[in-house]
Amino acid sequence: MLGKTMAEKIIGEHAGKEVKAGEIVVAKVDVAMVQDGTGPLSVQVLREMGMERVFNPNNTILFLDHATPSPRKELSNAHKILREFSKKTGAYLSDVGEGVCHQRLVESWASPGQLIVGADSHTCTSGALGAFATGMGSTDVAIAFALGKVWLRVPETHRFYIEGEFPEGVYSKDLILHIIGTIGADGATYKAMEFIGPTIEKMSMESRFTITNMAIEAGAKTGMIPPDNVTKEYLEKMGRGDKYREIKSDEDAWFEKDYEFNVSTLEPTVSFPHTVDNTRTITEAKKMNIRIDQVYIGTCTNGRIEDLRVAAKILEGNKVHKNTRLIVIPASRRVYLQALKEGLLEIFVEAGAAIESPGCGPCVGIHKGVLADGERVLSTQNRNFKGRMGNPNAEIYLGSPATAAATAIEGKIADPRDYL
Amino acid sequence: MEKIIKGRVWKFGDNISTDHIAPGRYFHLRTNLPELAKHVLEDADPEFPKKVKPGDIIAAGNNFGLGSSREHAPRIIKLAGVSCVIAKSFARIFYRNAFNIGLPLLIADTDKIDEGDELEIDLEKGLIKDLTKGITIESTPIPPFMMRLLEDGGIVEHIMKHGDFKVD
Numbered sequence: 001m002l003g004k005t006m007a008e009k010i011i012g013e014h015a016g017k018e019v020k021a022g023e024i025v026v027a028k029v030d031v032a033m034v035q036d037g038t039g040p041l042s043v044q045v046l047r048e049m050g051m052e053r054v055f056n057p058n059n060t061i062l063f064l065d066h067a068t069p070s071p072r073k074e075l076s077n078a079h080k081i082l083r084e085f086s087k088k089t090g091a092y093l094s095d096v097g098e099g100v101c102h103q104r105l106v107e108s109w110a111s112p113g114q115l116i117v118g119a120d121s122h123t124c125t126s127g128a129l130g131a132f133a134t135g136m137g138s139t140d141v142a143i144a145f146a147l148g149k150v151w152l153r154v155p156e157t158h159r160f161y162i163e164g165e166f167p168e169g170v171y172s173k174d175l176i177l178h179i180i181g182t183i184g185a186d187g188a189t190y191k192a193m194e195f196i197g198p199t200i201e202k203m204s205m206e207s208r209f210t211i212t213n214m215a216i217e218a219g220a221k222t223g224m225i226p227p228d229n230v231t232k233e234y235l236e237k238m239g240r241g242d243k244y245r246e247i248k249s250d251e252d253a254w255f256e257k258d259y260e261f262n263v264s265t266l267e268p269t270v271s272f273p274h275t276v277d278n279t280r281t282i283t284e285a286k287k288m289n290i291r292i293d294q295v296y297i298g299t300c301t302n303g304r305i306e307d308l309r310v311a312a313k314i315l316e317g318n319k320v321h322k323n324t325r326l327i328v329i330p331a332s333r334r335v336y337l338q339a340l341k342e343g344l345l346e347i348f349v350e351a352g353a354a355i356e357s358p359g360c361g362p363c364v365g366i367h368k369g370v371l372a373d374g375e376r377v378l379s380t381q382n383r384n385f386k387g388r389m390g391n392p393n394a395e396i397y398l399g400s401p402a403t404a405a406a407t408a409i410e411g412k413i414a415d416p417r418d419y420l
Numbered sequence: 421m422e423k424i425i426k427g428r429v430w431k432f433g434d435n436i437s438t439d440h441i442a443p444g445r446y447f448h449l450r451t452n453l454p455e456l457a458k459h460v461l462e463d464a465d466p467e468f469p470k471k472v473k474p475g476d477i478i479a480a481g482n483n484f485g486l487g488s489s490r491e492h493a494p495r496i497i498k499l500a501g502v503s504c505v506i507a508k509s510f511a512r513i514f515y516r517n518a519f520n521i522g523l524p525l526l527i528a529d530t531d532k533i534d535e536g537d538e539l540e541i542d543l544e545k546g547l548i549k550d551l552t553k554g555i556t557i558e559s560t561p562i563p564p565f566m567m568r569l570l571e572d573g574g575i576v577e578h579i580m581k582h583g584d585f586k587v588d
Contacts, residue, residue: 038491081451137520139491190512275435
């Protein structure tokens with residue numbers, strides 16, 4: 001009999017039976033969450049079902065992050081629905097300024113071996129800690145709130161073996177953009193993407209989160225990394241060391257596809273409008289001399305302390321180009337405080353950046369940097385669909401925090417390696 | 421659930437994202453679905469929300485519904501009156517959300533279907549008759565559990581009817 005993948009093991013533990021890829025099962029949920037864009041619909045569904053309750057209040061989280069602080073009354077009213085639901089059910093409310101749901105989840109809730117569902121597509125981020133974490137709709141998560149379980153199809157796994165040393169100026173963001181550029185925006189639809197190999201083992205948790213965050217951009221159900229010492233140290237730092245456990249795929253497990261990538265020849269990589277798989281190397285992009293009106297450093301993809309350090313190092317002593325705006329948003333209050341203590345915010349402000357409070361910021365398309373017609377933005381976020389940032393007549397380019405910082409200085413897509 | 425669907429086609433290309441379907445700039449309308457539905461798919465075809473009629477069918481290319489988890493996307497497609505979406509492939513969260521709210525999806529080769537064609541779809545048999553072209557296209561069978569969700573009227577009705585998930 002074949003061994004099991006990590007995904008099959010975790011889902012099996014939560015379904016209370018042996019499972020294999022392709023089966024549809026009912027599984028217990030450890031952590032369930034919604035955000036202010038999806039949560040009000042979940043509350044409405046529960047009301048319609050006459051089940052306005054939560055199964056496990058401590059692990060039920062309502063994040064206010066997409067439209068915070070609220071830019072308009074309709075959204076304030078949406079927030080109010082979640083505030084009232086929290087009071088009524090005991091579900092935790094992560095309020096204005098606490099940060100982006102996925103960053104807050106990895107800081108305070110997500111742990112190896114858990115099954116996590118969230119009404120947000122980037123819920124897969126927590127998979128870097130060895131959880132099975134996946135995005136669903138408002139109704140699915142509403143039912144998970146009330147019943148403590150969901151229906152799931154057990155996914156096949158695509159395994160990505162990553163080796164080689166990153167050249168200077170090249171980061172995990174460049175790797176995941178390159179992978180998606182190679183396999184396509186539907187290259188892993190419905191699959192679990194599992195990332196292993198020496199390059200992953202040496203990578204910090206921050207860099208790992210960037211990779212699993214973007215699994216959905218290849219269509220995947222989740223992105224996963226087997227827990228190791230790096231995971232253990234991270235959990236200890238976050239005060240959840242007792243939650244560490246090992247879980248990994250058996251060597252004789254069946255993988256639908258096996259990929260190998262070597263990062264030693266990788267260049268900084270940029271996704272061009274309007275799909276994430278439309279990637280080019282920085283060398284190609286630079287030649288095209290693309291003027292950029294706005295740069296955004298932040299989000300659940302790249303708004304962590306390591307990202308801000310990289311960007312600050314490049315921006316220190318430099319000024320943002322006169323025709324370009326730079327917006328910096330730490331992904332969480334914890335990241336904000338750390339950046340403050342390390343003097344990074346001072347560097348950003350002196351360079352000419354606008355710093356906003358933790359949350360999703362302009363990535364969502366409603367506030368804090370909506371683009372004008374014909375404008376171009378280079379952002380560290382995870383997707384660049386037409387209209388994503390609030391204006392279908394604008395163009396979104398995606399890159400690493402280093403590429404973003406260099407671009408802010410030059411006012412056009414720039415190579416961060418020129419600043420190292 | 422209607423097992424035979426008849427309607428007129430709106431044709432879309434590959435990679436129609438949830439931002440095309442329910443643009444982020446209308447984020448504040450997510451608690452007002454009838455208003456949000458007035459903008460459905462407007463970033464892919466500005467005429468669509470103005471001219472879509474009850475019973476119309478969407479035929480699209482690969483990876484329809486990619487992007488965000490917003491269930492508002494299939495909900496406003498259904499609210500606009502669309503009876504079925506056919507695509508070469510669907511993004512997973514959209515696929516799940518659509519069946520959960522009782523919007524039928526079929527996976528089939530849509531290359532021969534053009535905008536304005538009249539279709540007659542047999543959901544159970546998975547057969548798509550293009551009455552305009554006089555051809556029949558086979559679709560990938562809908563998995564039994566997804567078919568049950570459609571028959572029950574969506575996941576909420578499924579839970580209310582069975583008192584729990586019924587996956588076997």
